Amino acid sequence: MAVIGIDIGSRSIERVVWDQATGAWTWDKVPTTFDPLTQCRKLLADADGCPVVATGYGRALVAEHFAELSVRTITEIQAYARGVHHLVPEARTVVDIGGQDTKVIALSPQGAVVKFEMNDRCAAGTGKFLEFMATSLQIPLDSFGDFALEADKQVAINSMCTVFAESEATSLMARGERPQNIAMALHRAIVRRTLAMLRRVGGESPVVFAGGVAHNRCVCRLLSEALGGDVIVPPDPDVLGALGAALAGAGP
Amino acid sequence: MTASHEAMWERLGLDLEAHASLLEVLGKFYGDIYLSQQGRLRGMEYLDFVLSEIHGLRIRELDEARAQGRKVVGTFCVFVPEEIVWAADAIQVGLCAGAEAGTEAAEKILPRNTCALIKSFVGFKLARLCPFTELCDMVVGETTCDGKKKAYETFSDYAPVYVMEIPQMKRSEDRALWKAEVLRFKQAVEDLTGRSITAENLREAIGLMNRRRRVLQRLNRLRAAHPVPISGRDALLINQVSFYDDPERFTQKIHDLCDELEEKVRRGKGVADGAVRVMLSGCPMAVPNWKLPYIVESSGAVVVGEESCIGTRNTRDLVDEGGTTLEEMLDAIVDRYLKIDCACFTPNQERLEHIVDMARALDVQGVIHYGLSFCQPYAMESFKVEKALRDAGIPMLAIETDYSMEDVEQLKTRVEAFVEMIR
Ligand code: SF4
Ligand code: SF4
Numbered sequence: 272m273a274v275i276g277i278d279i280g281s282r283s284i285e286r287v288v289w290d291q292a293t294g295a296w297t298w299d300k301v302p303t304t305f306d307p308l309t310q311c312r313k314l315l316a317d318a319d320g321c322p323v324v325a326t327g328y329g330r331a332l333v334a335e336h337f338a339e340l341s342v343r344t345i346t347e348i349q350a351y352a353r354g355v356h357h358l359v360p361e362a363r364t365v366v367d368i369g370g371q372d373t374k375v376i377a378l379s380p381q382g383a384v385v386k387f388e389m390n391d392r393c394a395a396g397t398g399k400f401l402e403f404m405a406t407s408l409q410i411p412l413d414s415f416g417d418f419a420l421e422a423d424k425q426v427a428i429n430s431m432c433t434v435f436a437e438s439e440a441t442s443l444m445a446r447g448e449r450p451q452n453i454a455m456a457l458h459r460a461i462v463r464r465t466l467a468m469l470r471r472v473g474g475e476s477p478v479v480f481a482g483g484v485a486h487n488r489c490v491c492r493l494l495s496e497a498l499g500g501d502v503i504v505p506p507d508p509d510v511l512g513a514l515g516a517a518l519a520g521a522g523p
Numbered sequence: 524m525t526a527s528h529e530a531m532w533e534r535l536g537l538d539l540e541a542h543a544s545l546l547e548v549l550g551k552f553y554g555d556i557y558l559s560q561q562g563r564l565r566g567m568e569y570l571d572f573v574l575s576e577i578h579g580l581r582i583r584e585l586d587e588a589r590a591q592g593r594k595v596v597g598t599f600c601v602f603v604p605e606e607i608v609w610a611a612d613a614i615q616v617g618l619c620a621g622a623e624a625g626t627e628a629a630e631k632i633l634p635r636n637t638c639a640l641i642k643s644f645v646g647f648k649l650a651r652l653c654p655f656t657e658l659c660d661m662v663v664g665e666t667t668c669d670g671k672k673k674a675y676e677t678f679s680d681y682a683p684v685y686v687m688e689i690p691q692m693k694r695s696e697d698r699a700l701w702k703a704e705v706l707r708f709k710q711a712v713e714d715l716t717g718r719s720i721t722a723e724n725l726r727e728a729i730g731l732m733n734r735r736r737r738v739l740q741r742l743n744r745l746r747a748a749h750p751v752p753i754s755g756r757d758a759l760l761i762n763q764v765s766f767y768d769d770p771e772r773f774t775q776k777i778h779d780l781c782d783e784l785e786e787k788v789r790r791g792k793g794v795a796d797g798a799v800r801v802m803l804s805g806c807p808m809a810v811p812n813w814k815l816p817y818i819v820e821s822s823g824a825v826v827v828g829e830e831s832c833i834g835t836r837n838t839r840d841l842v843d844e845g846g847t848t849l850e851e852m853l854d855a856i857v858d859r860y861l862k863i864d865c866a867c868f869t870p871n872q873e874r875l876e877h878i879v880d881m882a883r884a885l886d887v888q889g890v891i892h893y894g895l896s897f898c899q900p901y902a903m904e905s906f907k908v909e910k911a912l913r914d915a916g917i918p919m920l921a922i923e924t925d926y927s928m929e930d931v932e933q934l935k936t937r938v939e940a941f942v943e944m945i946r
Contacts, residue, residue, distance in 0.1 A: 328936070346936050346939045346940040346943060347936065348936070348940035348943070348944075349940060349943045349944075372933075372936075383944075384940070384943070384944045385944070386918075387940060387944070389933070389936070389937055389940075391923075391933075
């Protein structure tokens, strides 16, 4: 039988369908939009009978509105831990930078969560930060990382607060600084923040980088430079939460 | 209760409109967090009643007591020796400071980055929301954290503040200072009430306070049973109410409740099947600050103890009852209060030991350390607490928050993830 894992994030919703018999899985992804419930309905339309495990900040929404299905919820922390452990069994640390949360999770050799850190309520150091800055530099979010990699000079942005960092960026622009260099400085800010969280959980390697922001090549490069090259970015890094949820539905 | 008490509130100078909306929010909050629970003890009806009349009947009692010449003393810290107040036939109430209302007013005279507890007591006064504060003939401040210490200076423009100096260390010189302060306080209370404190009335007061501590100790022992027979929220509420209810009546009512609890434990009935046992540790949670316990208990865990001033820090130690002379009794009081392991002390090793011992004795699977944002003493200690617990093999989650509701979802994720981790 199939098991469905669904991860309702602030930017996108991912679904993984896991075949218990073969271990094969497929995934889908839709934007969250302002109406996540309708989006979930689409993804769960053919779920009849399968166990569903929901994760992500909208997990309770699914549990509440799909009472006809058997929905269980787990947190993103548990979901990412499971998903990562499945794909990269040797992983000891997970860095997950998503749309509005950054999480760093320490795993035991058996893949259990032993410690975790999450950003505070503000958006500093999350995908939201990059999104906001990309908009203010008028660069499409998808190519923001590549744009930053064109930097030719190191400039500093000290603030990790979205609002203050933007005003630092604006004043650098006013001084005629190349936007690529400013973009790089913003990427460095987010990585600095992540490294601080990594240190708090111990940050043992191998480190797996997952979540939507793992698509950003600049963040990947900076993170792996800071950690001495030891960062694994799995293909489709943003579906690991949904995968982990599906695995939780299948396994113990 | 509103209609019958309005004239009294008006006389006390409350802002009736703002006060009415505060009570409405409080009532709604209480309904969601407390009354929605299944299978509560019958004895909790008393607490429900006391809480529903928090600004009503209890205030009327205090008001009437004052009309007969008794004095009301308000406090913010468990360091203020209650025995002295009761010995002089005055009434002590803890001024709760657990709500967000009034924050705006408070931020006009306090920096924004002040802990929520301090903002709350100042805000309640400025916004004229708290009848307890208005009734106080004396408000006792103390030199504990810097935030409170400085806030009392400002607060004294609005209320009759008396400040006790609390030492920051526990050497013999500090004990001498503390003793001098207890004696100075005794004098101040005698001056306020016009009554002298004697061996006789002090002995009685020591007995009264110890009886209240003992019943709370009894509650703590009973709630630690497997399965857990009472929710952490209910137990916290009982501790909170102990700060302003009449001590004699409270002690009696809670003994009745404990009898019922004992019976429930005997029958092996629990309130949260399969829930993970956790303990809270850290800053005080004053009425109506039920935010974290509620989040924890809706995330698959149950709270079996609070290492906090509204919890075991206030009830663990009794005053020695062996003294016969006034001098001996005062010494016993001085010693008992100096055992308080508040994070304002340095060093404060005993707190770490207490936490580990308590976590073991309560057989918890994890500890959640609760810090109010901008509370430096407890934030600093949370690192040490985590290390002490780690060495003992007990996982800890550190939470820092305030009274606002905007981070509830975020906290829920953290707490749920912690519960998943320790399950
Ligand atoms: S935490 Fe310290 S300062 Fe605060 S009430 Fe307790 S003893 Fe007093
Ligand atoms: S919670 Fe911390 S900062 Fe606030 S009053 Fe108590 S000791 Fe001071």
